[in-house]
Amino acid sequence: MSSEPLLYERLTWPQVRAAAAEDRVAVIPVATLEDHGPHLPIDADLRITKEICRRVTADLAEETVLLPAIPHGYSPHHMDFPGPITIGWDTFTRYCTDVGTSLARHGFHRMLYVNGHGSNQNLVEMAARLVGLEHPDVLSAACFYLGSPEGLTVVEEVRESERGGMGHACELETSIYLAIDPDAVDMSKAVDEIPTVQSEHAWMDWTDGSLKLMPWWSSFSRTGIHGRPTLATAEKGKTLLDAAVSEIAGYVRELRARPLPSRREPRETPEAP
Ligand SMILES: [Zn+2]
Numbered sequence: 001m002s003s004e005p006l007l008y009e010r011l012t013w014p015q016v017r018a019a020a021a022e023d024r025v026a027v028i029p030v031a032t033l034e035d036h037g038p039h040l041p042i043d044a045d046l047r048i049t050k051e052i053c054r055r056v057t058a059d060l061a062e063e064t065v066l067l068p069a070i071p072h073g074y075s076p077h078h079m080d081f082p083g084p085i086t087i088g089w090d091t092f093t094r095y096c097t098d099v100g101t102s103l104a105r106h107g108f109h110r111m112l113y114v115n116g117h118g119s120n121q122n123l124v125e126m127a128a129r130l131v132g133l134e135h136p137d138v139l140s141a142a143c144f145y146l147g148s149p150e151g152l153t154v155v156e157e158v159r160e161s162e163r164g165g166m167g168h169a170c171e172l173e174t175s176i177y178l179a180i181d182p183d184a185v186d187m188s189k190a191v192d193e194i195p196t197v198q199s200e201h202a203w204m205d206w207t208d209g210s211l212k213l214m215p216w217w218s219s220f221s222r223t224g225i226h227g228r229p230t231l232a233t234a235e236k237g238k239t240l241l242d243a244a245v246s247e248i249a250g251y252v253r254e255l256r257a258r259p260l261p262s263r264r265e266p267r268e269t270p271e272a273p
Pocket of ligand 1 (some may be wrong): 043045116117166173
């Protein structure tokens with residue numbers, strides 16, 4: 001059932017208009033360029049996010065349109081390491097918002113920002129929200145990958161590392177990169193580093209602790225790694241990638257099926273069912 005995604009940038013303007021009229025969900029990959037240890041390219045978040053979105057929009061080729069990825073995100077706390085391109089939080093949020101409001105202007109009513117870089121997340125969520133505030137009849141949503149209960153169950157099934165082993169350039173990200181492009185990963189340079197500063201409520205893993213703390217990355221990791229990439233395998237990566245694709249395809253289907261919102265006058269009693 002898999003075919004080619006409909007690529008936004010390859011359309012003519014009448015085709016853009018037609019894609020909007022077909023009520024397609026616009027899928028917008030968002031990531032960053034950032035150090036991922038000595039063994040992974042700096043495009044890890046970008047490559048993974050693009051691949052997930054490509055597969056989702058290929059599987060749902062009749063219901064989606066795939067936007068070019070937004071490659072640069074918010075990574076100021078990584079700047080002690082060579083590589084990151086970081087965009088100011090407000091510029092980045094505005095930029096992501098403007099992508100969505102442009103799509104809304106062209107008649108798209110359903111859009112999903114798929115983000116693959118942790119520190120982008122609250123900003124991408126804000127961008128999605130701002131699009132909906134400006135265009136009340138638009139469903140604009142944001143997600144990360146492998147964050148649903150189903151996705152997290154697969155993460156738990158696959159992992160061999162303890163808590164902290166799936167933070168950054170870790171067992172999870174390295175496995176997925178191995179599944180996408182093994183030649184780009186230098187496993188001879190992979191080393192494990194789990195910072196010792198994890199505490200009861202502030203810890204980092206695929207899901208983080210409830211106490212939110214993000215100091216300069218170099219203060220807790222020497223290599224830029226947070227996790228156990230030496231446990232990574234392409235087989236684990238394939239399982240994780242498949243789970244991420246089916247998870248996000250589920251989000252797209254849900255967005256497509258939901259009624260569009262509309263603002264209404266308040267009243268003192270709810271509507272009769
Ligand atoms: Zn990453």
